[in-house]
Amino acid sequence: MFFRTDIGIDLGTASVLVYIKDKGIVLQEPSVVAIDKNTNKLLAVGEDARRMLGRTPGNIIAIRPLKDGVISDYEVTQRMLKYFIEKSSGKSIIRPRIVVCVPSGVTEVEKRAVIQASNQAGARKTYLIEEPIASAIGAGIDITEPSGNMIIDIGGGTTDVAVISLGGIVISNSIKIAGNMFDEAIARYVRKKHNVMIGERSAEDLKINVGTAYKRKETVVGEIRGRYLMSGLPKVIQVTSDEMLEALQEPVTAIADVVHSVLEKTPPELAADIGNKGMVMTGGGSLLHGLDKLIEERTGISVTIADDPISCVAVGTGKSLASIEFLEKSVLTG
Known part of the structure; x- marks a missing residue:
């Protein structure tokens, strides 16, 4: 070529x-x-x-x-x-x-x-x-209009929250809490609660299959294998979605807090636009079950997850x- x-x-x-x-x-x-x-x-x-x-x-x-x-x-x-x-x-x-x-x-x-x-x-x-x-363009939003659009991009290392109008960022905040931090929180919780040490891949599997930021209607149970710290030998344990809710409470609350703080600093006209249109979530971290519901409950504004959030950026x-x-x-x- x-x-x-x-x-x-x-x-x-x-x-x-x-x-x-x-x-x-x-x-x-x-x-x-x-x-x-x-x-x-x-x-x-x-x-x-x-x-x-x-x-x-x-x-x-x-x-x-x-x-x-x-x-x-x-x-x-x-x-x-x-x-x-x-x-x-x-x-x-x-x-x-x-x-x-x-x-x-x-x-x-x-x-x-x-x-x-x-x-x-x-x-x-x-x-x-x-x-x-980039995520707003990828989500199909026309960022050139004189209208407020709010993007919550949750990647692996950072969460970016921004209000965009006329092709530029009006107000934004970026925190180093995102998908990887979810994995770390899960691994810490499993070690503390079950005395079992798991690797980052196992923690990620738990996050995808069982993890939740908002109480599920039905409890989901996942099975994971790790090293039992008392004996040093491999052990299989079961982890429920209720436990995952507890494990992930700190990082997901931090993300909801930063969304709330950006909204507080948004100019009134743009805040009105966002209230009418809602917010858009992108990035792999937005796929965590119930995270959109948690932000909706916290802000009172509807949240939409982009069609293909991982590819938006x-x-x-x-x-x-x-x-x-x-x-x-x-x-x-x-």
């Missing part, structure tokens, strides 16, 4: 999605990299590396190079980006323009790190777009390439 088209990348803490113009999402893989410590060789990236988490020998490390929505390991992030760009669009002579989305609360230093990593990975020019803008990031001129005020370049 000698010609490479423009690319949109959702560089998430939990997963990376790549959107190619006129093709849509062509790649969706976990943002995990496996490296041989002795030789510094890249052994696996994405799903292959995720399967190694918690299962590697001493000389191999499986790591997530992004933490809380920002780069924690620059070199590994750059190598991961290069791998995903080449896997999704092939090697080429012409370098692509790339739009990468970042959480709304990142610092200038963190933005510069993303731009440099993208350029080193093969971009001709890198644009940054803030996650709430990637789709919006890719679509923003077509209207980069309009988005200049919310897009940073490098």
